[in-house]
Amino acid sequence: MKNIEFNRNFMKANYDSWKKPSSSDQMIGKPAPPLQKAPKQNADLISLPMPSDLEIPHVDLYKALVERRSVRQYSGKTMTLGELSYLLDSTCRIQKVLGDNIASFRPAPSGGARHPFETYLIVNNIEGLENGHYHYLPLTHQLEVLSKKSDETALVESVNGQKFTAGANVVFYLSAIPYRAEWRYGLKSHKVMLIDLGHLGQNLYLAAEGIHAGACAIASYDQEKSDALFELDGVDEFIVYIVPVGKK
Numbered sequence: 001m002k003n004i005e006f007n008r009n010f011m012k013a014n015y016d017s018w019k020k021p022s023s024s025d026q027m028i029g030k031p032a033p034p035l036q037k038a039p040k041q042n043a044d045l046i047s048l049p050m051p052s053d054l055e056i057p058h059v060d061l062y063k064a065l066v067e068r069r070s071v072r073q074y075s076g077k078t079m080t081l082g083e084l085s086y087l088l089d090s091t092c093r094i095q096k097v098l099g100d101n102i103a104s105f106r107p108a109p110s111g112g113a114r115h116p117f118e119t120y121l122i123v124n125n126i127e128g129l130e131n132g133h134y135h136y137l138p139l140t141h142q143l144e145v146l147s148k149k150s151d152e153t154a155l156v157e158s159v160n161g162q163k164f165t166a167g168a169n170v171v172f173y174l175s176a177i178p179y180r181a182e183w184r185y186g187l188k189s190h191k192v193m194l195i196d197l198g199h200l201g202q203n204l205y206l207a208a209e210g211i212h213a214g215a216c217a218i219a220s221y222d223q224e225k226s227d228a229l230f231e232l233d234g235v236d237e238f239i240v241y242i243v244p245v246g247k248k
């Protein structure tokens with residue numbers, strides 16, 4: 001019961017710090033952390049087609065809102081690189097930066113415009129892109145190649161045996177880098193980060209509708225196995241949400 005109470009309290013806006021002036025690294029003048037995790041030195045980078053060069057599908061917003069469902073069965077049809085570019089552009093590409101890493105603006109809203117997340121992909125069937133593990137660079141709209149190995153067993157184990165994920169064209173693994181938000185909001189930031197994630201998920205669901213694809217949010221995943229897929233330390237960065245997207 002103690003744990004239930006603790007978790008329920010976490011859901012509330014009950015931190016004293018909401019009432020008191022904030023105590024955070026920003027308040028004491030520390031510089032803002034980067035808005036994007038830098039790629040490894042000498043990493044292979046792949047530039048994605050820019051949104052301005054894409055034929056962005058026209059989706060009736062109301063239709064997408066009411067017809068969206070969680071999709072767990074995929075057709076096996078190939079997804080184009082342009083379609084992947086469109087999915088990333090619709091969720092997390094940085095459109096504008098404010099000041100010295102003070103804020104970034106992206107399609108989904110985020111408390112304080114901190115966007116304390118990174119996007120990793122397991123690519124399974126995208127035309128023009130080898131299957132493997134990738135990290136998305138939202139400032140330059142590029143993919144950092146992490147590995148060109150694809151291991152279906154590791155993918156399925158990372159989502160507690162949910163086999164349908166292996167049929168998706170691409171599986172989005174969203175990690176949190178909590179300090180990006182803690183820097184501004186300290187103890188207030190953690191509840192806000194989880195709220196932010198819902199927006200990212202919904203953007204993916206709605207964007208998927210535009211390319212005749214479907215998404216399925218996943219919260220049932222194995223923390224250690226998911227972190228290990230992308231060599232995350234589990235302390236300063238860890239997976240918080242997973243969304244497979246596949247062609248219907």
Ligand SMILES: Cc1cc2nc3c(=O)[nH]c(=O)nc-3n(C[C@H](O)[C@H](O)[C@H](O)COP(=O)(O)O)c2cc1C
Pocket residue numbers: 068069070071072162216217218219220221
């Ligand atoms: C935060 C969250 C976590 C979820 N986790 C899973 C999951 O691990 N596996 C799964 O198959 N569906 C998962 N779902 C999908 C829900 O089961 C689904 O949204 C719900 O059944 C309603 O169906 P609909 O999305 O088609 O309206 C999750 C949805 C959300 C929003």
